[in-house]
Amino acid sequence: MTEAEWLAATDPTPMLHFLKAKTSARKLRLFAVACCRTVWERAKDEQFYGCLETVERFADGLAADADLRSVFERTRKARRISTSGRVCMSYAVNKASHKPLSIHDVDAVADACAGVPFWAAKETPSVDFDAFRLSCNAEYVKQTGLVADVFGNPFRHVTVDPTWLTSTAVAIAHGIYDERAFDRLPILADALQDAGCEDADVLGHCRGDGVHVRGCWVVDGVLGKG
Incomplete structure (x- = not known):
């Protein structure tokens, strides 16, 4: 995959496979959670929301293997394709709870959520399979935005300069991450710039209007999360 293909992608699958050996299980699991959160309200079911939160906490080392296994068992009977958004969602959460998490599991999460x-x-x-395909394609485009937020541009690796990590910048990043307060990213950009950051990719990502989720590459970089 070239950088031009990456930037023009409308389907997360080739992007994820390109990243396979270039990222962490945490990042992949948080991307899977983000796919689920994006469509959760339309699934019209709160039954497995606690399971999704457990998967997210596991990604950050805040839940045990036994907790993840419990999620897997609760959702394991779900089918991938169904006329129920709720069943699609439970299937997606099941795949996100696999340990170890494979790139194919993450693909399956994205596919289920797209439906x-x-x-x-x-x-x-x-x-109507044409309508189904169009609906899924629209969701895949949104998912490429999630890929860009979580993984950044793998062709333009950014190293966070330790001098940027002032107590103010780190505190703002913690608040963004813990509270999912992504509207504060422009404030983080200001704090980083005050500390000497002039990296256009970092500042542009924080000040842009793209989607942001837990795992955002800038916030992770400031907090030292991999």
């Missing part, structure tokens, strides 16, 4: 908006809006079991 949620279509199935959640269905009132009859009939399927």
Whole structure:
């Protein structure tokens, strides 16, 4: 994959496979969680929301293997393709709870989540496959935005200068991460710039209007998370 192909991607699958040996299990798991969170409300089911939070906490080392196994067992009977957005979601959470987490598991999460908006809006079991494909493709485009936020641009690696890590910048990053307060990213950009950061990729990411989730490469860089 070239940088031009990366930037023009409308499907997360080739991006994820390109990253396979270049990222961490934590990052992949947080991307999977982000896919689920993006469509969760349309699945119209709170049954497995606690399971999703457990998967996210596991990614950050705040849940045990036994907790992750419990999520896997609770969601293991779900089918991948269904006329129910809720079943698609439980399947996605099941795949996100695999340990070890493979790139194919993450692909499966993205695929299942891409189908949620279509199935959640269905009132009859009939399927218009052209409409289904269009709906999924629209969700895949959104997922490429999640890839960009979590993993950054692998062709332009940015190293966080220790001099940028003032107590103010780190405190702001902690607040963003812990509270999911991504609207504060421009404030983080100001703090980093005050500390001497003039990296266009870092500042532009914080001040841009793209989607942001836990695992955001700038916030992770400031907090030293891999």
